[in-house]
Amino acid sequence: MTNSNEIFDTERASLVSLERRLGIPRREFLKLCSAIAASLGLPVGAEAAVAKAVETAQRPAVIWLHFQECTGCTETLLRAEHPTLEKLILDVISLEYHETLMAAAGKQAEDARYAAMRKYKGKYLLVVEGAVPTHDNGIYCKVGGKTPQQMLAECAAGAAGIIAIGSCASWGGMPSTVSPLATSSPTGSVGIGQILGKPVVTIPGCPPNPYNFLSTVVHLLTFNRLPEVDSLGRPRFAYGRLIHENCERRAHFDAGRFALEFGDAGHRKGYCLYKLGCKGPETYNNCPTIGFGGVGEDNWPVGCGHPCIGCSEQGVGFQTGVYELSKLRYIHPPVGYPGIHERQGKGASLGALAVVAAVGGAGIGAGATLARNLGRAHAQQQADEAAGKAPQDAGKDGE
Numbered sequence: 001m002t003n004s005n006e007i008f009d010t011e012r013a014s015l016v017s018l019e020r021r022l023g024i025p026r027r028e029f030l031k032l033c034s035a036i037a038a039s040l041g042l043p044v045g046a047e048a049a050v051a052k053a054v055e056t057a058q059r060p061a062v063i064w065l066h067f068q069e070c071t072g073c074t075e076t077l078l079r080a081e082h083p084t085l086e087k088l089i090l091d092v093i094s095l096e097y098h099e100t101l102m103a104a105a106g107k108q109a110e111d112a113r114y115a116a117m118r119k120y121k122g123k124y125l126l127v128v129e130g131a132v133p134t135h136d137n138g139i140y141c142k143v144g145g146k147t148p149q150q151m152l153a154e155c156a157a158g159a160a161g162i163i164a165i166g167s168c169a170s171w172g173g174m175p176s177t178v179s180p181l182a183t184s185s186p187t188g189s190v191g192i193g194q195i196l197g198k199p200v201v202t203i204p205g206c207p208p209n210p211y212n213f214l215s216t217v218v219h220l221l222t223f224n225r226l227p228e229v230d231s232l233g234r235p236r237f238a239y240g241r242l243i244h245e246n247c248e249r250r251a252h253f254d255a256g257r258f259a260l261e262f263g264d265a266g267h268r269k270g271y272c273l274y275k276l277g278c279k280g281p282e283t284y285n286n287c288p289t290i291g292f293g294g295v296g297e298d299n300w301p302v303g304c305g306h307p308c309i310g311c312s313e314q315g316v317g318f319q320t321g322v323y324e325l326s327k328l329r330y331i332h333p334p335v336g337y338p339g340i341h342e343r344q345g346k347g348a349s350l351g352a353l354a355v356v357a358a359v360g361g362a363g364i365g366a367g368a369t370l371a372r373n374l375g376r377a378h379a380q381q382q383a384d385e386a387a388g389k390a391p392q393d394a395g396k397d398g399e
Helices: 004-008 013-022 026-039 046-056 072-078 085-092 107-119 148-157 167-171 192-196 210-223 250-255 350-386
Strands: 061-066 094-098 124-129 159-165 201-203
Touching (some): 124 148, 148 159, 167 192, 167 201
16 A cells, blocks of 8 residues: 555645646645545555545546436536535546537537447446336437437446446436336336346435545545445445434434424424434435535535435335335334324223222222331330340240
8 A cells, every 4th residue: 555654745746736737735635535535444544545546547437328317416526515526526537428518419429439438448437327217118218319228238348347326327216206006117217237237336315425426436546446335236435324323413313302393492403303204214325424515514404404315225215205204224212202103092981090099099008007017016026125035035925
């Protein structure tokens, strides 16, 4: 691994060149590399390797496809408030094909895609944004006269790695929403992994955090491999914990303090939003730890006072009601506090009260008798001791 002391050498030629190329201060770039290394869970010293890779590594060619989506995943990369993020993303990768960002259109755009596929065969990174329609042979989405299935088959064959960015590409997202009266979505939308039948790194979210995509690419540059993923293909560094575990309102959940309505006293005090439908207890993501837009960790839905809708979790986001109570995975509110739905009890009948009174009266009577007998026994013991009788002789007078 690169010597960690190198990260403090702010005068090295490669770093000076990067500062001129990106137009950002060198120290800001080094801070970002340290943050990326920390978010990836890398050991001390890895920040230097990350910085070196970004400065000098050959940029991977990227072919970026768009299917059924709103382009929000691309927008989150470009509209981030962090002053260097969009520049760094476009500098770290060599974007060979992107329908939204490229100047070419029509035949020229598709020719550029085929040229990139030939030139970088076996080396390019395929990024897919959007779900894939399957009904009627996928005719509900076409680019250049080809369906998503056809384009995926062409581009995935020569790709060194495949990344599904956003919930739509990861597992179907919004386009896969199923009506209660139907068995599938109108177009039969699914994630790209279901179509390809091969390993895909998924970065779900609507939109996903741009830092998660950036960190995944930087990991590839630094170690020449994609980061470790879970069973759903999600990078563990970003999706290894439930949102609830790191939520700033977790202490209120543990203490049984919940907002019951928007704008009530609990809501204004920042109490837990679980009773308002927060899906944090069943959604895996790192939203509370890094926030959005590069303006602080409070810049995310719960930090702004609205429940998490579980946009990154399959079976939760867009599949359950926004204000429907979440299904707790393994964390539960304290039992010493009122439940979510309290039952309205009825008053006791006269017969029941009579039975309780009778039982209670019998208990009180028995207790009084026991206390009286204990008192008499104690008095007799004191009298025997005063007469000089041994404890074992007590009670023999009546024999």
